[in-house]
Amino acid sequence: MRVLVVEDDESLAEQIEQSLLDAGYAVDVSNDGEDGHFLGDSEPYDAVILDLGLPVMDGASVLKKWRADGRDMPVLVLTARDTWTDKVEGLDAGADDYLTKPFIVEELLARLRALIRRSAGQSSPQLECGPVLLDTRNGRVTVSGRAIKLTAQEFKLLSYMMHHNGKVVSRTELTEHIYDQDFDRDSNTIEVFVNRVRKKLDTPIIHTVRGLGYRLEWEESAS
Amino acid sequence: MGRERLLISNVRHFFRTLTGRLLASALLWSVAALAVGGFILSLVFKSYVLNDVDKRLSLLIDSMTGVAELSPKGLLRFSRPLSDQRFMTPESGQYWQISEEGQPPFRSRSLWDFELKPEVTHRSFSLKFYEAQGPGGQMLRVAERDSILPNSDRVFHFQVGTNMADVRAAIAEFNWLLVSALGLIMLTVTMSLVLQVSYGLRPLRKLGKSLTDIRAGKENRIEGEWPQDLQLLAQEINALMEQNEQLVDRARTHVGNLAHALKTPLSVIQIDVENAVDERDKRIKTQSRLIREHIDHHLKRARIAGGGSGKGLPIKDRLRKIIKAVEVATREKGVTYDLQCPDDCRFDGEKEDFDEVLGNLIDNAGKWATGHVSVVAEKLQDSARRPMMEIRVTDDGPGVPAEDIDTLFERGRRLDERMPGTGLGLAIVRDIVEMYGGEARLAHAPSGGLMAVLKLPAK
Numbered sequence: 001m002r003v004l005v006v007e008d009d010e011s012l013a014e015q016i017e018q019s020l021l022d023a024g025y026a027v028d029v030s031n032d033g034e035d036g037h038f039l040g041d042s043e044p045y046d047a048v049i050l051d052l053g054l055p056v057m058d059g060a061s062v063l064k065k066w067r068a069d070g071r072d073m074p075v076l077v078l079t080a081r082d083t084w085t086d087k088v089e090g091l092d093a094g095a096d097d098y099l100t101k102p103f104i105v106e107e108l109l110a111r112l113r114a115l116i117r118r119s120a121g122q123s124s125p126q127l128e129c130g131p132v133l134l135d136t137r138n139g140r141v142t143v144s145g146r147a148i149k150l151t152a153q154e155f156k157l158l159s160y161m162m163h164h165n166g167k168v169v170s171r172t173e174l175t176e177h178i179y180d181q182d183f184d185r186d187s188n189t190i191e192v193f194v195n196r197v198r199k200k201l202d203t204p205i206i207h208t209v210r211g212l213g214y215r216l217e218w219e220e221s222a223s
Numbered sequence: 224m225g226r227e228r229l230l231i232s233n234v235r236h237f238f239r240t241l242t243g244r245l246l247a248s249a250l251l252w253s254v255a256a257l258a259v260g261g262f263i264l265s266l267v268f269k270s271y272v273l274n275d276v277d278k279r280l281s282l283l284i285d286s287m288t289g290v291a292e293l294s295p296k297g298l299l300r301f302s303r304p305l306s307d308q309r310f311m312t313p314e315s316g317q318y319w320q321i322s323e324e325g326q327p328p329f330r331s332r333s334l335w336d337f338e339l340k341p342e343v344t345h346r347s348f349s350l351k352f353y354e355a356q357g358p359g360g361q362m363l364r365v366a367e368r369d370s371i372l373p374n375s376d377r378v379f380h381f382q383v384g385t386n387m388a389d390v391r392a393a394i395a396e397f398n399w400l401l402v403s404a405l406g407l408i409m410l411t412v413t414m415s416l417v418l419q420v421s422y423g424l425r426p427l428r429k430l431g432k433s434l435t436d437i438r439a440g441k442e443n444r445i446e447g448e449w450p451q452d453l454q455l456l457a458q459e460i461n462a463l464m465e466q467n468e469q470l471v472d473r474a475r476t477h478v479g480n481l482a483h484a485l486k487t488p489l490s491v492i493q494i495d496v497e498n499a500v501d502e503r504d505k506r507i508k509t510q511s512r513l514i515r516e517h518i519d520h521h522l523k524r525a526r527i528a529g530g531g532s533g534k535g536l537p538i539k540d541r542l543r544k545i546i547k548a549v550e551v552a553t554r555e556k557g558v559t560y561d562l563q564c565p566d567d568c569r570f571d572g573e574k575e576d577f578d579e580v581l582g583n584l585i586d587n588a589g590k591w592a593t594g595h596v597s598v599v600a601e602k603l604q605d606s607a608r609r610p611m612m613e614i615r616v617t618d619d620g621p622g623v624p625a626e627d628i629d630t631l632f633e634r635g636r637r638l639d640e641r642m643p644g645t646g647l648g649l650a651i652v653r654d655i656v657e658m659y660g661g662e663a664r665l666a667h668a669p670s671g672g673l674m675a676v677l678k679l680p681a682k
Binding site for chain 1: 487555
């Protein structure tokens with residue numbers, strides 16, 4: 001899962017970035033509205049954390065421009081302005097959720113998880129594919145109740161696929177959603193990760209769709 | 224006694240008004256001018272009439288002297304009779320008398336047995352006028368002169384008198400006419416003054432009403448055409464109001480900026496000590512939470528605008544947006560919201576205040592609801608003084624105990640610490656509603672939950 005953080009206060013941006021990395025997200029950070037708008041417009045993010053009081057271009061304008069251009073990733077608005085008018089107008093401008101400063105990181109993470117889950121069409125915080133269970137709340141993966149240890153990259157890959165359960169996910173898409181923009185991408189490494197995850201799960205739920213990518217599916221008869 | 228004092232204070236109050244001052248000063252001058260004019264007129268008339276009498280008397284005395292002669296026997300006689308019949312009728316009011324020292328006087332028949340007293344005892348050949356007692360108690364104007372008749376060296380004292388009663392009556396009648404005419408003029412002048420002052424001051428009263436309307440929130444600015452000298456005043460007042468609004472706006476912007484400026488570093492501190500274990504960090508955590516609460520408390524109060532806003536805020540669309548914002552927090556729980564509101568219902572006040580009140584109440588209802596929140600707004604018909612609306616926010620949650628229902632609007636009051644919040648929301652709601660002269664109360668919903676009932680000014 002890849003998240004964009006647009007926040008002009010560098011200390012706060014760093015804190016958020018660290019918390020997101022710890023929670024297993026790929027994170028890009030931008031410190032002003034124009035740069036943030038560009039990133040959100042050109043990269044496929046699973047969610048955006050957007051501060052409203054930004055230099056160069058304010059958050060509300062950034063949000064409106066994205067929505068006008070058809071960018072529909074979930075956006076969590078972050079603001080120090082906590083009047084109801086700010087809130088009402090922020091959500092009216094196209095935000096999906098709203099968090100006022102100061103906030104606690106737990107709250108931010110919970111809201112973000114919920115946003116990503118909902119936008120992927122998942123209603124439960126526990127993602128399921130046959131015996132494989134991924135709890136988005138604590139990042140734990142189990143197969144038939146047995147805990148599986150995954151590396152950060154392996155977790156991101158499985159998490160993205162679990163969110164898009166049943167859909168074909170291309171290698172490029174996986175690359176885009178598990179690495180941040182500064183990462184030296186190589187889609188061949190994806191294959192390596194997929195194979196490692198397959199081995200660790202020891203359950204045939206990741207299928208290769210020739211020429212297109214991968215699909216997560218549990219076939220009862222196959223077990 | 225009390226009524227008298229009231230009257231006096233009313234009169235005093237009247238003369239403190241602009242109308243009173245203009246009327247009083249104009250009336251004072253008119254009364255003075257009319258009085259002086261009247262007095263002079265009366266004086267001129269009187270002296271003219273008296274002059275006329277004196278002229279007549281002097282003519283009479285001249286013609287009498289002219290026809291007087293001495294008979295060969297040395298007796299005084301008239302060469303021809305005096306033409307005026309009134310000299311023949313007793314006490315007719317027209318008299319003459321000629322006397323010589325040491326002799327009984329020669330008198331007109333009209334004097335009958337009355338004898339005029341000569342005014343001057345020494346000899347005087349110039350004409351003298353004076354008032355004297357006549358027959359039958361008449362007041363006479365008398366002219367007298369000593370003359371030496373031709374062809375003799377005897378000195379005769381000539382006197383002619385006329386009754387002044389007619390003349391005095393004429394003067395009195397004239398004065399009476401004069402006073403009534405002047406009184407009539409005064410009345411007309413007063414009436415036209417009242418009209419003039421009230422017409423002249425009408426724009427000023429309209430200006431005052433305009434300002435009252437603005438204060439009541441019915442109008443935004445002083446509109447319309449004004450007399451040139453008031454136009455300037457109206458422009459200045461408008462400019463002043465604009466300046467005031469800008470100041471308030473700027474202050475609010477600063478307040479918002481202050482919030483932004485303080486809260487971001489506060490976020491950093493709070494995140495740093497979020498998982499505090501040692502005493503110091505715990506203390507920092509508590510204190511930064513307190514700082515946050517103080518900021519929230521004072522900023523929210525500073526933002527309350529109060530007062531009406533020109534056209535009013537259409538509340539249906541606004542409520543829909545507020546519900547959309549509140550829904551975000553209860554999406555997981557699956558709370559549904561429904562809204563009943565007339566299309567043309569408008570709130571007479573600031574959008575920010577409306578958002579704050581309804582946002583807090585609906586959010587609160589959403590937090591406690593198990594599945595449903597209803598928002599019902601309607602215009603109240605019975606309030607004659609000022610149009611009001613009622614908004615009811617009802618949830619199907621657990622409700623609150625009867626003994627707590629009245630204290631929920633107190634600041635920092637929270638019945639249940641399980642739900643997030645500072646306990647400030649409902650106190651803010653109460654403050655804003657009171658500032659608008661509305662009402663906010665809590666009641667038990669028929670369904671068992673809590674119902675917040677608001678009365679707010681409508682447009």
